[in-house]
Amino acid sequence: MPEKELVFGHKNPDTDAVSAAIAYSYLQNKLGYNTEAVALGEPNLETKFVYDHFDVKFPRVISAIDGEVKKVMLVDHNERQQSVSDIDTVEVTHVVDHHRIANFETDLPLYYRAEPLGCVSTIVWKMYNESEVEIPEKIAAIMASSIISDTLLLKSPTTTDEDRDALKDLSKIAGIDYETYGLEMLKAGTNLDSKSTQE
Amino acid sequence: MPEKELVFGHKNPDTDAVSAAIAYSYLQNKLGYNTEAVALGEPNLETKFVYDHFDVKFPRVISAIDGEVKKVMLVDHNERQQSVSDIDTVEVTHVVDHHRIANFETDLPLYYRAEPLGCVSTIVWKMYNESEVEIPEKIAAIMASSIISDTLLLKSPTTTDEDRDALKDLSKIAGIDYETYGLEMLKAGTNLDSKSTQE
Numbered sequence: 001m002p003e004k005e006l007v008f009g010h011k012n013p014d015t016d017a018v019s020a021a022i023a024y025s026y027l028q029n030k031l032g033y034n035t036e037a038v039a040l041g042e043p044n045l046e047t048k049f050v051y052d053h054f055d056v057k058f059p060r061v062i063s064a065i066d067g068e069v070k071k072v073m074l075v076d077h078n079e080r081q082q083s084v085s086d087i088d089t090v091e092v093t094h095v096v097d098h099h100r101i102a103n104f105e106t107d108l109p110l111y112y113r114a115e116p117l118g119c120v121s122t123i124v125w126k127m128y129n130e131s132e133v134e135i136p137e138k139i140a141a142i143m144a145s146s147i148i149s150d151t152l153l154l155k156s157p158t159t160t161d162e163d164r165d166a167l168k169d170l171s172k173i174a175g176i177d178y179e180t181y182g183l184e185m186l187k188a189g190t191n192l193d194s195k196s197t198q199e
Numbered sequence: 200m201p202e203k204e205l206v207f208g209h210k211n212p213d214t215d216a217v218s219a220a221i222a223y224s225y226l227q228n229k230l231g232y233n234t235e236a237v238a239l240g241e242p243n244l245e246t247k248f249v250y251d252h253f254d255v256k257f258p259r260v261i262s263a264i265d266g267e268v269k270k271v272m273l274v275d276h277n278e279r280q281q282s283v284s285d286i287d288t289v290e291v292t293h294v295v296d297h298h299r300i301a302n303f304e305t306d307l308p309l310y311y312r313a314e315p316l317g318c319v320s321t322i323v324w325k326m327y328n329e330s331e332v333e334i335p336e337k338i339a340a341i342m343a344s345s346i347i348s349d350t351l352l353l354k355s356p357t358t359t360d361e362d363r364d365a366l367k368d369l370s371k372i373a374g375i376d377y378e379t380y381g382l383e384m385l386k387a388g389t390n391l392d393s394k395s396t397q398e
């Protein structure tokens with residue numbers, strides 16, 4: 001079995017950071033890698049709603065590599081200060097991202113795939129299609145949720161046609177009506193109810 | 200027509216830097232961009248042999264952007280010090296590379312595709328296939344030459360199976376026997392004849 005690698009998104013994770021890590025880790029394992037998706041923090045309100053809604057286990061939370069692995073794959077970020085605290089102790093072998101590149105440097109050649117799309121889960125969706133790997137229903141559900149989250153239900157100015165296509169396709173696989181579900185999900189993230197209770 | 204962009208490889212160009220720029224520019228134009236491949240220096244002995252052999256026009260040589268365009272695409276490099284002198288005056292919209300990432304930073308999200316293969320022309324070959332764009336015979340010839348150059352005829356330790364597949368396919372399109380041609384080409388690069396004359 002190949003050497004184990006961890007896959008993770010940025011600190012203070014949002015729905016895309018965690019879900020793209022899970023989706024990319026699953027894909028890479030199908031392609032012969034040996035990876036585990038982890039998160040660099042506890043779920044926020046929106047992400048908790050998503051994982052409860054679809055009964056998906058939130059990944060193990062880590063705050064440092066602490067020598068557990070020698071190699072990692074990053075999703076939804078590349079900047080050192082947004083990553084795990086001891087990122088400089090490991091080799092980054094893969095990056096999948098939709099942000100600018102900054103404060104990022106490697107000693108060795110690597111796989112790096114960035115596209116200026118609304119959501120990393122859209123890029124991972126393209127990669128499943130290119131590799132002809134079937135997307136499991138629950139992974140499709142959390143990827144669709146990521147696109148809803150990052151594009152504010154396809155309304156943010158960063159939204160592209162590829163995000164629209166991905167959300168439609170992933171919603172179909174997951175069996176969700178993304179308009180209805182999306183509003184419910186975004187509302188859970190703003191936590192209107194608990195705020196109005198506290199205020 | 201979209202805003203014009205220049206496409207170029209690194210300074211002191213080798214065969215891959217120039218040929219990947221030509222191949223990627225042609226592909227991007229087919230996909231709707233408006234690009235021109237340029238070179239950041241005169242051809243070396245090997246590259247001159249290649250372009251003479253296949254009667255391919257060497258691109259326009261520039262040493263600075265000098266306000267000609269606002270956007271550029273980089274191939275076969277990413278580090279600022281290997282690029283055009285005034286790289287900081289333009290937006291890098293695309294990078295295709297097979298080197299480590301260092302001394303590279305953008306303000307905006309971009310397309311970035313790096314893979315740890317023996318040659319950038321191998322990655323560009325994959326992109327033609329993914330986009331289902333036909334590779335013209337002369338472009339196949341200079342891409343094959345790039346793979347021969349970067350991998351020393353598939354013998355360097357950086358050579359991957361994808362480089363092998365690409366060289367075979369490109370040689371077929373170009374109608375060359377890459378073993379015979381490759382030795383001739385590598386020999387031209389070492390300039391054994393002119394050295395022995397001078398010495």
Ligand SMILES: [Mn+2]
Nearest residue numbers: 014016017076
């Ligand atoms: Mn994010």
Ligand SMILES: [Mn+2]
Nearest residue numbers: 016076120150
């Ligand atoms: Mn994101």
Ligand SMILES: [Mn+2]
Nearest residue numbers: 213215216275
């Ligand atoms: Mn080069």
Ligand SMILES: [Mn+2]
Nearest residue numbers: 215275319349
């Ligand atoms: Mn190269």
